[in-house]
Amino acid sequence: MRTVRDADGRRYLLVKRSAESSLVRDPESGAERYLENDQIEPVEGESPLETAASGVPDPVRRVVTAAHDDRSLGLLVALSDDGPQSVVGLxxxxxxxxxxxxGLLAEFRAAGLVEEAETPGGRGYAATETTERAVALLRGGDEDS
Incomplete structure (x- = not known):
């Protein structure tokens, strides 16, 4: 596979190419369609895997990249659901x-998924808007959730 783009700059994954047309996949929807070969050109320097990942909303990509296992994902979900929590409370x-x-909180801060917050129990952490959107999307919501 390789990354191609049409005249409008929209990127696709090239699935297969014949003499006159090419089957391309939209990374956002996964839908495939044929385009004339003269309507697309290769995109140099962009991995097809990066193009495929670009179809996943950014907040979800950030969480998937930062959450190494169920416990780390669960911590993000808990902060999203329960609001700011003190370190002692966590x-x-x-x-x-x-x-x-x-360690997890430092990684999540670096990824923009949590931020420091003052809580009744002292210094703590809160989920960012990015995390809240990602959790909503992972639960089956839409981008506007």
Whole structure:
């Protein structure tokens, strides 16, 4: 597979090519269609895997990249559902040691998925809007959720 674009700049994945037309896949919808070969050109320097991933909404890509397992994903979901939580409260509520919790929170901060927040229990963390949108999308909502 390779990445191609049409005259409007829209990117597709080239699935197969014949003498006159090419079967291309829209990375956003997964829909395939034929385009005339003279309507598309190769995109140099863009991996077809990156093009395929571009069809997944950015908030979801960020969460999928940062959440290594169910526990880390669960932490993001809990912060999204329950609102800001203190570090002490998170340690009490979940089966994470302090170093694991701080490691995850540092990764999530770097990815823009959590932010520091003041809570009644002291310093804590809250899900960002990006995380809240990603959780809604992962649960089957739409981009506007």
């Amino acid at each position: 340690l009490d509520a979940f089966d994470l040691c302090e170093s694991d919790l701080h």
